Amino acid sequence: MARVEVVMPQMGESIAEGTIVKWHKKVGDKVKKDETLLEISTDKVDSEIPSPSAGVLAEIVVPEQKTVAVRTVIAYLDTEGGAVATSAPAAPTLEAPKTVAPSPVPMPIPAIQPLAAPASGRFYSPLVLNIARTEGISMSELEMVPGTGEEGRVSKKDILAYVAARKSGTMAPPAAGGSAVSSAAAPVFMSTTKVAPIGIVAKPVEVPELRAKYPAPQHDILQMSNVLQKMAEHMVKSVQTSPHVAAIHEVDMTNVVKHRGAHSAEFEKKEGFKLTFTPYIVDAVVKAIKKYPLINTSIEGDKIIKKNFVNLGIAVASDNGLIVPVIKHAEEKNFIGLARAVNDLALRTRNKKLMPDDIQGGTFTISNYGVFGTMIGTPIINQPQVAILGTGAIKKRVAVIDDAIAIRSIVYFTMSFDHRIVDGALGGMFLEEVVQNLQNFDMTMKF
């Protein structure tokens, strides 16, 4: 038996501290290596932290809701069979296990380790859970298995196919490959599907001076989460920094809708996740940026910093508020590569597996508020970028084509841009280029 320290991990270079949101295990609970041990929140993202080794959670040093510096010891694990290599920087301290107060008798170890609760809320049948246990598939891995059942449910066939592929090595483990699946519940655009309203995310708090002003029960006082506070800060800073101008263009998505409809089944079969509209839009934007690189810049004093790469951010509503994961080097990716990257980010956002690096370094942002039914919006620029594209809901509309009336799939794109550097001419031309890329999409493209 060896005692292993669990430390507050450093989630990114600029992160100095983290808050413990939730311990997933109680003292005395058995935990597997890489099984989710706790959830932490930094000022960038919320993350689930895997256990550094297998063992029993012997002691929780830092309770929930406490914020500590990175590398602080937050818990101890008792491991079986001597010292176990650990991700903790400090060497495991070898000392006799302390008797744990609440349960002096070691808790009986169940013959079958129950799987953790699914973070996505996706339903798994008893049989699928059983197969996952037998095959040693963790809940986080199970969450990545493509489901072909109703509402994206993983059927017996799906998991057996996954197990077979896993054994034959034709499928990279999701953690390494990241070639995961999108949930069927979000078939059209990348978006988390279970977005809790802000009021549920923010926890009630009692602040006497505020309570005097806002008496109960007419008022609730809620604590803004780190992510919410950061959002507020960034939004105010952005409108103070950049004179926003918005241009709105109409896009005829009929060809894209047709292409997606014709290829979605084949695509899903090949790639293992659903084809959404997002990669089409991302692809069109990246191509337009290559033609109008001044959109892909930032301003430092009186200097323009032109980025010779495209890190494309995609705004996503998550349970904890707005998050903008970034596709790095989007300019190097073809359509499939973009689709995989979008799917990977969507999935990791939903499963709280984003790393701080995933949300840094963006050079241009797309915000798809169409998933909420919004037709036209005026998004706020994600600083220090100089433009942001907002995409509305695709709706069938009567359109005039060659003086004939036709039914077309129409969407409105808004680009907000920073008029310090982008004028109406450049903004309009860039957006029109995006429009043309989508309207003239290469219908012969196959997967």
Add this chain to the structure above:
Amino acid sequence: MGVMTYIEAISKGMWEEMERDSSVFLIGEDIGEYGGAFKATKGFLKQFGPDRVIDSTLSEAAIIGAATGAAVVGMRPIAEMQFADFVTCGFNQLVVNAAKMHYRWHLPVPMVVRLPTGGYIHGGPYHSASTEAWFFHVPGLKIVAPSTPYDAKGLMKAAIRDNNPVLFFEYKYLYRRIKGDVPDGDYVVELGKGKVKRGGDDTVIFTYGSTVHLCLEAAEVLSKEDGVEVRVVDLRTLMPLDKDLILSSVRETGKVLIVHEDTVTGGIGGEIAAFICESAFSALDAPIKRVGSLDTPVPFAPPLEEYFLPDTPKIVKALRDLARY
């Protein structure tokens, strides 16, 4: 080996057992001269005489009571109900006396009660009921429900030789519509053993009696049109249930449909579903589904009866729902 109808196989089973064992005798309404309401015992009076083919008074209580008494003193009676519906008049004799004799006095009660059962014949509410679930609830009774001529003969012979009261549900709809190979001579189909009628590992149907044939049709549709392979298990005996076969089939498929002609609420399917949930929950990949009749008396009007009863499209739909889940 000869091809015979379902009712011919039942008659053949009784005939062979009466030849084989002189303690076997028949009792029922109009079973002698008339040969029975469905002619299952035609010719029996001439062959075996009035001591062994007894035309009874018009009383199911008397028939079952007399049969129970005869069984207790060492005879092997076969009591005929003209329609399964009429068994209600003999309910007390069956449930209170026949079923509990062995428990109370260690007396074997080797009797068979034949119950021509079910709908699909436009017989209306008093001649079409499925009554097996009433007796399924009574410890001390065995229940069989064959779907083919082969099983009908083999189960009849096994029922006659069994030392417990056995309710033999025979499907009027199948009497002359189903023909099949029936070996000459002696064979029995062991009580308590189901049979896999069709292989498949996507979904399993547990069924019995008339609906076995509908399930086989539906399974073919799924195989041809959907590429889904459905296993069809004919339970054949309802009490005792073939639990081993049920569990192994659940474990080998993961999805379960239970089909019976009886109404869904309180039907045997509910007990099978509960047993599966208790014993093989971790093998289930979908909620267990049931197809049965609507919770009303059996309607007389043919279109209403069709609407009321299970049919192939209803089973196909349930199978597709399961496949999609």
